[in-house]
Amino acid sequence: DAGITQSPRHKVTETGTPVTLRCHQTENHRYMYWYRQDPGHGLRLIHYSYGVKDTDKGEVSDGYSVSRSKTEDFLLTLESATSSQTSVYFCATSGGRHEQFFGPGTRLTVL
Amino acid sequence: QKEVEQDPGPLSVPEGAIVSLNCTYSNSAFQYFMWYRQYSRKGPELLMYTYSSGNKEDGRFTAQVDKSSKYISLFIRDSQPSDSATYLCASEGGTSYGKLTFGQGTILTVHP
Numbered sequence: 001d002a003g004i005t006q007s008p009r010h011k012v013t014e015t016g017t018p019v020t021l022r023c024h025q026t027e028n029h030r031y032m033y034w035y036r037q038d039p040g041h042g043l044r045l046i047h048y049s050y051g052v053k054d055t056d057k058g059e060v061s062d063g064y065s066v067s068r069s070k071t072e073d074f075l076l077t078l079e080s081a082t083s084s085q086t087s088v089y090f091c092a093t094s095g096g097r098h099e100q101f102f103g104p105g106t107r108l109t110v111l
Numbered sequence: 112q113k114e115v116e117q118d119p120g121p122l123s124v125p126e127g128a129i130v131s132l133n134c135t136y137s138n139s140a141f142q143y144f145m146w147y148r149q150y151s152r153k154g155p156e157l158l159m160y161t162y163s164s165g166n167k168e169d170g171r172f173t174a175q176v177d178k179s180s181k182y183i184s185l186f187i188r189d190s191q192p193s194d195s196a197t198y199l200c201a202s203e204g205g206t207s208y209g210k211l212t213f214g215q216g217t218i219l220t221v222h223p
Binding site for chain 2: 004031033040041042043044045048050058090094098099100101102103104105
């Protein structure tokens with residue numbers, strides 16, 4: 001698992017509430033990524049980080065923001081959750097940009 | 112059209128069969144190709160990683176890339192029930208350097 005943990009592992013929330021998911025890594029990898037996985041769409045990149053305080057948007061970034069204040073932590077925030085954001089969220093890290101290692105996932109349900 | 116297309120299956124084979132999993136991609140700039148295996152309710156784990164065209168073998172697994180036809184394959188020899196999982200292909204390169212583009216994933220079941 002490349003020393004990647006995600007918290008919480010499961011969350012149920014209501015539409016309109018803010019939600020923050022945390023990814024923590026112990027590998028000192030420079031690059032970190034947030035993906036969502038949905039049936040019929042596979043894994044899609046939300047945001048990624050190429051260093052502390054350096055982040056950029058991915059394919060499906062609308063409605064999400066991220067922050068990275070330390071090498072080991074990458075936070076994903078849903079400012080106002082919607083039902084379309086019900087998904088499984090995966091964090092990934094990479095030391096060399098090509099091979100990415102994934103965390104166990106967070107299952108989020110927005111009612 | 113998605114940049115990486117993968118038949119979602121499901122694919123069901125008997126134990127011991129040779130399995131062929133395939134993807135096509137449309138972005139000529141892709142140069143790095145990966146296969147991930149994902150068990151139910153787990154995160155994807157990297158199986159194989161190849162650069163440009165050619166074959167790469169690791170035990171029972173062989174990854175093949177044909178850049179001329181934009182075709183990516185994963186072969187599993189002597190398949191086992193423990194190989195039952197979803198297999199995801201991914202590609203990277205060009206302006207998407209550092210960002211993986213995934214196929215939908217193929218669900219594989221190997222029955223005893």
